[in-house]
Amino acid sequence: MIGALLVSLALQGQPTLLTSEPPSIVAALTHETVEIREDFSGQELVLYGATRGMTIQDEIVVVLRGPARDLRVMEKQRNFGIWVNSAPLEFENIPSYYAIATSLPLEEIATPESLAGSGIGLPATLAIRAAPTAAQTERDIRPYLDAIGRAGSRNDLYAEAQRGVEILDGGLFRATISLPPLTPVGNYVAEVYLFRDGRAVASRSASLRVEKAGLERFVYEFAHDWPWLYGLFCVVLAVLAGYAGYLAFNRR
Amino acid sequence: MQIYLPIAEISVNVFVLLGLGAGVGFLSGMFGVGGGFLMTPLLFFIGIPPAVAVSTQANQICASSASGALAHWKRKTLDLKMGLLLLAGGSAGSILGVQLFAYLRSLGQIDLFISLSYVGFLGIIGGLMFLESVRAILRRNAGGARRAGAGGGRRRRTWIDRLPFKMRFPTSGLYISVIPPVAIGFLVGTLAAIMGVGGGFVMVPAMIYILRMPTNVVVGTSLFQILFVTALTTVLQAGQNQTVDIVLAMLLTVGGVIGAQFGARAGRHMKAEELRALLAFMVIAVCLKLGWDLVVTPADLFEVMQHGRGGL
Numbered sequence: 001m002i003g004a005l006l007v008s009l010a011l012q013g014q015p016t017l018l019t020s021e022p023p024s025i026v027a028a029l030t031h032e033t034v035e036i037r038e039d040f041s042g043q044e045l046v047l048y049g050a051t052r053g054m055t056i057q058d059e060i061v062v063v064l065r066g067p068a069r070d071l072r073v074m075e076k077q078r079n080f081g082i083w084v085n086s087a088p089l090e091f092e093n094i095p096s097y098y099a100i101a102t103s104l105p106l107e108e109i110a111t112p113e114s115l116a117g118s119g120i121g122l123p124a125t126l127a128i129r130a131a132p133t134a135a136q137t138e139r140d141i142r143p144y145l146d147a148i149g150r151a152g153s154r155n156d157l158y159a160e161a162q163r164g165v166e167i168l169d170g171g172l173f174r175a176t177i178s179l180p181p182l183t184p185v186g187n188y189v190a191e192v193y194l195f196r197d198g199r200a201v202a203s204r205s206a207s208l209r210v211e212k213a214g215l216e217r218f219v220y221e222f223a224h225d226w227p228w229l230y231g232l233f234c235v236v237l238a239v240l241a242g243y244a245g246y247l248a249f250n251r252r
Numbered sequence: 253m254q255i256y257l258p259i260a261e262i263s264v265n266v267f268v269l270l271g272l273g274a275g276v277g278f279l280s281g282m283f284g285v286g287g288g289f290l291m292t293p294l295l296f297f298i299g300i301p302p303a304v305a306v307s308t309q310a311n312q313i314c315a316s317s318a319s320g321a322l323a324h325w326k327r328k329t330l331d332l333k334m335g336l337l338l339l340a341g342g343s344a345g346s347i348l349g350v351q352l353f354a355y356l357r358s359l360g361q362i363d364l365f366i367s368l369s370y371v372g373f374l375g376i377i378g379g380l381m382f383l384e385s386v387r388a389i390l391r392r393n394a395g396g397a398r399r400a401g402a403g404g405g406r407r408r409r410t411w412i413d414r415l416p417f418k419m420r421f422p423t424s425g426l427y428i429s430v431i432p433p434v435a436i437g438f439l440v441g442t443l444a445a446i447m448g449v450g451g452g453f454v455m456v457p458a459m460i461y462i463l464r465m466p467t468n469v470v471v472g473t474s475l476f477q478i479l480f481v482t483a484l485t486t487v488l489q490a491g492q493n494q495t496v497d498i499v500l501a502m503l504l505t506v507g508g509v510i511g512a513q514f515g516a517r518a519g520r521h522m523k524a525e526e527l528r529a530l531l532a533f534m535v536i537a538v539c540l541k542l543g544w545d546l547v548v549t550p551a552d553l554f555e556v557m558q559h560g561r562g563g564l
Contacts, residue, residue: 147554181263231490242318
């Protein structure tokens with residue numbers, strides 16, 4: 001009895017001993033912009049940061065979220081022996097990229113309920129973003145959300161790195177996140193959470209921009225800003241290429 | 253060496269693209285066909301979004317038909333008047349096709365529609381070509397006896413001759429209604445927009461068997477129509493859907509121009525009937541592969557599409 005009391009006292013006393021100040025966190029990414037050029041085939045990003053008031057039981061969760069996209073998900077059904085896309089559901093504001101890196105497997109850091117409450121982790125994020133769709137339909141949207149998750153994982157756009165966060169001495173930490181070849185362009189947000197007893201007690205965010213550069217940017221902007229002129233340019237180039245081929249091979 | 257395609261927005265190996273261009277170019281040089289019906293499905297298989305593959309193919313066919321059309325223009329082996337009529341129909345078909353394409357894409361049914369179009373057209377054309385060439389080979393082996401009536405003599409009157417709005421075509425030596433050429437051109441223009449093909453595999457047989465044009469002007473006239481219809485399709489797809497990838501088109505063109513030269517050389521050593529039987533085999537193989545993909549249970553029973561683009 002007395003022993004148990006002492007233990008609980010010691011447990012209560014421990015955090016107060018080590019954290020004389022409220023926990024806080026700072027973080028930065030190695031890049032503020034990532035440029036997609038002709039030779040882009042993915043890139044590694046490092047997020048580093050420091051915490052104050054971190055205890056031995058605390059864990060770090062890093063999330064990198066890409067620009068939101070509107071999706072349509074269709075279920076394939078067999079009609080006359082052919083698989084046909086049917087039963088469409090529209091989902092708005094679904095992140096095109098979602099990577100999570102943690103210092104421990106996520107399920108050991110917090111309960112699914114706690115994660116759902118704070119919207120951390122892909123299932124929680126998708127569930128929150130899909131709420132308007134769920135309200136509009138009587139169908140079960142879970143298979144649709146699973147399909148979104150599978151489609152993202154196939155292209156490495158949705159990724160989870162258990163123990164992807166390395167905790168160094170003195171409250172410093174480092175997370176490595178990789179951007180795949182199919183990385184969408186747009187504004188990204190990196191969020192860093194300090195978890196204590198299954199709850200996020202401090203957080204910090206940093207931003208990242210992924211954009212096309214060089215020839216990629218020139219062609220993309222040309223094609224989108226002056227689409228008709230671009231179309232004519234493509235035709236002229238094609239005819240010139242055809243003429244060059246004619247000169248090179250047909251004239252003797 | 254990877255290259256990131258600015259409009260398709262994926263990273264692909266340059267040598268895969270050059271190799272595809274050269275391989276399909278080789279076959280098209282050997283068989284004297286455009287090769288769009290082979291290239292477009294191959295682009296799907298390497299992961300190019302269907303909308304980008306079809307539009308970019310129109311641009312590439314524009315390049316490859318330009319050099320062929322120029323050669324025929326110089327040799328005067330094209331019927332300009334007939335070509336312009338086919339082109340008028342083709343332009344209307346292309347405009348309609350691009351609209352249909354955009355509409356079906358908004359419904360999420362474009363991939364299925366493209367596949368069904370391929371299976372239908374390739375199945376019919378491949379089957380007919382195969383029967384034709386088997387008969388020709390059998391006939392040749394039977395002793396080369398010419399079938400009575402083939403080629404020579406005056407042509408018989410058909411329903412085509414009863415149509416109104418007749419016009420004279422001095423180059424082809426024809427006096428026929430303008431309706432069949434415009435209709436054929438329209439069909440081919442629609443195919444160019446929806447399937448990313450030049451449509452020579454439909455137009456050439458139609459010109460020979462329906463319009464009964466002399467064979468020496470058929471290929472040149474067909475290339476003339478294809479050049480302008482694919483040029484129009486390129487501009488429309490770029491202007492309306494922003495789905496033409498110039499980097500992809502140019503890489504395929506470079507491979508294609510070189511491949512076609514070697515293909516043409518290889519083709520000279522083969523007999524025409526055997527070439528046609530081989531081409532029929534390939535057409536049927538592509539048809540069966542696409543047909544199989546329609547009926548086999550897919551790996552994922554759900555499809556995730558981004559608004560205004562292909563897959564996620």
